[in-house]
Structures are given as C-alpha cells and as structure tokens.
Amino acid sequence: MPTRADSRKAFFAVFPSIALPIFIALVDQSVITTAMPFVAAELGEVAKITWPVTAYLIAAAVAAPVYGRLGDMYGRKLMMGVGLGISTLGSLLCHFAPSMDMLTLFRVVQGMGAGGLMALASALVGQAVGARERGRYQAYIATVAVTANALGPVIGGLLTDHFGWRSIFLLNPILVVVALVLLRRLELTNSASSRKGIDILGALILAVAFASLVLSIDALRQGGLSQIARLGAFGGLCLLSAAVLFWWERRVETPLLPRQVFQNPSIRRSNAMALCQGALILAILALLPVFLRVQLGISASQIGTALVPMVAATAVGASITGKMVNVTGWTTLFPGIGFAMLALMLGSFALIHPHLGQMGYSIWFTCTTIWLGTVMPTVQIIVLAEGEPEDFGAVTSVTQLSRSLGAAIGTAIVPVVMLLTPGFGPLPLAELLDGTRSDVSIGWPAFRNAFLLLAGIAVLGAVIAARVPLRKV
Numbered sequence: 001m002p003t004r005a006d007s008r009k010a011f012f013a014v015f016p017s018i019a020l021p022i023f024i025a026l027v028d029q030s031v032i033t034t035a036m037p038f039v040a041a042e043l044g045e046v047a048k049i050t051w052p053v054t055a056y057l058i059a060a061a062v063a064a065p066v067y068g069r070l071g072d073m074y075g076r077k078l079m080m081g082v083g084l085g086i087s088t089l090g091s092l093l094c095h096f097a098p099s100m101d102m103l104t105l106f107r108v109v110q111g112m113g114a115g116g117l118m119a120l121a122s123a124l125v126g127q128a129v130g131a132r133e134r135g136r137y138q139a140y141i142a143t144v145a146v147t148a149n150a151l152g153p154v155i156g157g158l159l160t161d162h163f164g165w166r167s168i169f170l171l172n173p174i175l176v177v178v179a180l181v182l183l184r185r186l187e188l189t190n191s192a193s194s195r196k197g198i199d200i201l202g203a204l205i206l207a208v209a210f211a212s213l214v215l216s217i218d219a220l221r222q223g224g225l226s227q228i229a230r231l232g233a234f235g236g237l238c239l240l241s242a243a244v245l246f247w248w249e250r251r252v253e254t255p256l257l258p259r260q261v262f263q264n265p266s267i268r269r270s271n272a273m274a275l276c277q278g279a280l281i282l283a284i285l286a287l288l289p290v291f292l293r294v295q296l297g298i299s300a301s302q303i304g305t306a307l308v309p310m311v312a313a314t315a316v317g318a319s320i321t322g323k324m325v326n327v328t329g330w331t332t333l334f335p336g337i338g339f340a341m342l343a344l345m346l347g348s349f350a351l352i353h354p355h356l357g358q359m360g361y362s363i364w365f366t367c368t369t370i371w372l373g374t375v376m377p378t379v380q381i382i383v384l385a386e387g388e389p390e391d392f393g394a395v396t397s398v399t400q401l402s403r404s405l406g407a408a409i410g411t412a413i414v415p416v417v418m419l420l421t422p423g424f425g426p427l428p429l430a431e432l433l434d435g436t437r438s439d440v441s442i443g444w445p446a447f448r449n450a451f452l453l454l455a456g457i458a459v460l461g462a463v464i465a466a467r468v469p470l471r472k473v
Contacts, residue, residue, distance in 0.1 A: 011125065013128070014125065015137075015140060017183050017186035018080070019141075021080055021083070021121065022117055022121050022141060022145060023147070023148045023175070024114070024148075025060070025083075025115075025118055025148075026118075026149055027152040027171070028087060028091065029053075029056055029057070029060070029149075029282075029407075030148065031153070031156040031171065032107075032156060033053065033286055034156045034300045034303045035156045035165040035168055036049050036290075037289065038165050038300060039052070040430075042165070043097075043099055045100040046433070048100045048104070050286060050411050050414075050415050052103050052107045053107075054412050055104045056110060057407045057408040058108070058214060059109070060114050060400075061115065061400075061401045061404030061408060062112075062401075064115045064398075064404065065256045065394060065398055066198065067079050067393075068394040068395070068400075069199070069254070069256060069394045069397070070198060071393040072393040072394055077183060079116060080117060080183060083113050083114060084176045084179055086112055087113030087117075087172060087176065088172055088173050088176045089109060090107065090109035090111070090112070090113055091171075091172035093109060093110075094110060094169040115400075118145070118400050119393065119399070120393060120396075121141060122380050122392075122399075123392040123395075125137055125141060126380075126384040126387075126392045142318030142319070142376040143315045143318055143319055145376065146311055146373065149285065149311045153285065153289065153303065153304040153311070154301075154304035154305060154308055155171065157301040157302070157303055157304030158301045158304065159171070160300040161299055161300050161301045199255055202245060202255060202257070203256055205244055206256065209242050213238045213408075213409070216238055217409075217413055246262075258394045258395055260387060260388065261398045266386050269469075270379045270382045270383055271379075271398060273339075273461055274400075275406035275409075276375075276406060276457050276458070276464065277406065277461065278407035279410030280372060280454055280457055280458060280461075281314070281369075281372050281407070282406075282407035283407075283414045283454055283457075284365075285311070286411045286414065287414055287450055287451075288303075288306075289303045290433070291447055294429075294432045294443050294447075295361075295443075302358065306362045307362075309363075309366040310362065312366075313366045313369045314370065314373040316373060317338070317371060317372060317373020318376055320373070325381060330472055331472065332378065332470070332471060334374040335374045335379070336462055338374030339374075339375070339461035340458070342371045342455075342458035342461075345364075345367065346451050347451070347452065347455035350447075350449075353444060353448065383395055383396060384396065410457070414450045417449045417450050417453050418446035418449065421445050421449055423442065423445070428442055
C-alpha cells in the first residue's frame with residue numbers, strides 16, 4: 001500500500017501540469033460575470049444578459065463526458081491539450097463578437113474546449129493517489145477551482161474598466177501557452193481502456209436535451225400567451241431527449257455516460273449534489289454583480305473586489321473539508337451541514353433584507369459562500385471511490401457534467417424568477433444597470449425571489465446529502 005509520502009510525491013508530480021488548465025477553464029467561465037452588465041449596455045439585448053454565461057456552461061457540460069471517454073481511450077494528457085487549443089480559438093472569436101447572439105455562439109466554442117479539463121484533471125489525481133488520501137488532494141483542486149472563480153470576476157472587472165470588456169478574452173491565449181509548456185512535462189499517463197468507441201449519438205442527444213432545456217426556460221422568462229407554444233415545444237423536446245438518452249445509454253456498447261453512474265446510488269446522488277452546488281455557485285456569481293450594481297451603483301472593478309472574499313471563502317471551506325475527510329473518513333456529513341447553512345444564510349438574507357454597504361454585503365456573502373466549499377471535494381472523493389479505475393475519466397466527467405448542468409439551470413432560471421416578478425422586467429433592469437433609474441427599491445422584490453430560490457436549491461442539496469449510502473472511505 002502506498003505511504004502518505006508516496007501519495008504526496010505522486011500528486012505533486014501531476015499537480016503543476018493540471019492546475020493551470022483547471023484555472024483557465026474556470027476563469028473563462030467566471031471572468032465574464034462582472035462584465036455582463038457592460039456587455040449588454042454596448043451590444044444591447046439586455047434580456048439575453050445571461051446567454052453567454054449559460055452557453056459556455058451548456059457546451060462545457062456536453063463536452064465533458066466526450067473528453068472523459070476519449071481520455072480513457074487515447075490518453076488524458078493528449079485530450080487536455082486538445083481542449084486547451086479549442087478554448088483559445090473560442091476566446092479569440094469572442095473578442096471580435098459583433099452582437100450578443102454571436103458572442104453566445106463563440107462562447108459555445110470556448111466551452112467545448114474547456115469542458116473536459118476539470119474531469120481529466122480529477123481522473124489523473126484519482127489515478128495517482130489512493131482513496132483515503134484523495135480527500136487531502138481533491139482540496140487542492142477545489143482550491144484552484146474556487147481561486148479561479150474568485151479571480152475571474154476581479155480580472156474581468158479590472159480589464160473592463162481599463163481596456164473594455166473585449167480585452168477579457170485575450171487572457172486565455174496567454175495562459176494557454178504556459179499551460180501547454182507545463183503539460184509537456186507531465187509524465188503520468190493512463191493505459192488505453194479496453195472499452196473502445198465513442199458515443200457520438202449520445203452526445204448529440206445530450207446537446208439537444210440541454211439546448212431545449214435552456215430555450216424552454218427562456219420562453220418561460222418571456223412569458224405571455226405567444227410563448228406558451230414555444231414553452232411546450234421546447235419543454236417537450238427536453239423531456240423526450242432525456243428519455244431517449246436514458247434508453248440509448250442503457251443499450252449502447254460503450255455509453256457516453258457509464259452505466260455505473262445510473263446503477264450506483266452513491267454516484268447517482270453525489271452527482272445530484274454536484275448539480276445543486278453548480279446551480280448555487282454560478283447563480284450566486286451571476287446574481288451578485290447585478291445586485292451590487294443596482295443596489296450600490298459601483299463599477300465593474302469594485303464589484304470584482306467585493307466578490308474576492310466571497311469566492312475565496314469557498315476555497316477555505318474546500319481545504320478544511322478535504323482535510324477533515326482525510327482525518328475522519330466521513331464524506332456526506334460535511335456537504336449536508338454545508339447545504340443546510342447555505343439555505344439558512346440565503347433565506348435569512350432574502351427575508352431580512354439588511355441594507356449594507358459594499359463591505360457589509362461582502363462580509364455577509366463571505367460567511368455564506370464558505371459553505372459551498374464543503375461539496376466539491378466530497379463529491380469527487382465518493383465518485384472516485386465507487387467508480388472503476390478504467391472509467392475514471394468517464395465517471396468524473398459525468399460529475400462535471402452534473403455541475404455544469406446545475407450551473408446552466410441556475411444561471412438561466414434566476415433571471416426568469418426576477419423578470420417575472422410583478423412590476424419588474426427587462427426595461428426597469430436595464431434602467432437600473434445604466435443608472436437612468438435611481439429608485440433601487442423597485443428591484444428588491446425580484447432579488448428577494450432570486451435569493452429564496454437559491455435557498456430552496458440548498459435545502460434540496462441537504463436532503464440529497466442525507467441519502468447518499470457511502471458515509472465513509
């Protein structure tokens with residue numbers, strides 16, 4: 001059995017080469033959040049303000065299991081390089097986007113490149129170290145992830161204020177050059193899996209299901225009798241696609257989504273926890289810049305600065321949780337507590353509505369987001385403990401897919417809840433964002449409903465955590 005020293009040596013032989021690709025994927029995801037009010041102001045179509053964020057998440061979610069399976073088959077190091085190259089192409093296209101629709105399309109390309117980076121990195125860690133030690137080392141990955149989410153809004157705000165929002169898409173090519181140099185130094189690779197073939201049809205069905213889900217949410221957001229038929233059509237297509245995907249994956253020889261993902265209750269419910277966490281963290285990151293802009297009228301860089309301690313707290317929570325799992329072996333105890341505390345903090349904020357300044361809001365949500373860090377390490381530990389080593393890439397990619405699906409749903413449904421609030425809509429929101437309307441109290445009922453929705457998602461996560469069979473590793 002490998003000693004702790006052996007595991008440490010194995011992990012740090014891998015970590016430098018995988019940390020930057022993880023960072024790139026998640027910075028690309030979050031760097032645009034603080035810029036979106038200003039992107040919408042320049043390109044117009046404020047009703048589509050969350051589309052570029054959601055498009056990236058959908059593309060990343062669909063791509064993740066494809067990368068996972070290809071990584072198992074042809075090498076995780078190779079597929080990580082391919083993903084980095086595609087993400088750079090998408091970033092350069094985004095820089096020149098002439099409209100919100102084209103920006104959304106190019107964000108799809110960017111997300112298709114970044115989709116597998118997190119899953120491939122987790123698979124490499126699972127390959128390098130033993131089950132009990134993964135708690136300690138998954139916390140390092142979670143720390144990189146939340147650090148990227150913390151720095152992304154700050155970088156996005158600073159670049160937007162000083163060079164315009166288009167400059168944020170020039171960061172990716174610079175980082176990718178460094179990442180490829182580090183990746184070349186990675187010696188660890190995996191043997192080719194005996195399970196050959198890639199389920200292209202499954203990936204296409206998954207893409208249809210995701211896209212129709214988002215389009216049905218958009219139809220719900222627009223409301224009105226004219227959207228009922230559109231809502232029914234896309235909602236029905238989403239349900240039909242999901243049913244067909246489930247049927248197909250049970251029959252294909254090499255499924256895109258490994259059968260153990262559906263058959264193993266610990267993996268299945270851990271992925272459900274990942275979905276709730278993804279919905280919460282990205283919805284919070286997308287909601288807070290708009291809330292701070294409306295409530296305080298502050299600039300993009302000030303918004304980014306206010307978000308730093310909030311997302312950094314998630315890294316602290318992840319690090320503490322990873323060490324606690326390593327010491328005690330307990331898994332679902334920590335996310336169960338974390339989800340419950342998230343529900344309490346978000347729900348009480350919605351009901352109390354404290355009128356705080358920039359510092360006050362930053363402190364409140366720092367105390368809130370620290371609990372998000374309890375989820376990511378434990379989910380990865382459970383999935384790797386229960387999954388088959390030959391399928392580590394495919395299994396961990398489904399966890400990333402679940403997290404991305406949650407993020408896409410969260411960032412799409414929050415503006416629906418806000419814009420459907422009586423007395424509120426796209427025009428008042430646009431006027432509040434550009435400063436032409438000063439009565440910020442008109443927006444609070446919409447924000448209150450959004451925070452209550454997030455509290456409800458946290459309650460659901462706590463219930464799921466209580467029902468995961470694997471309690472210790």
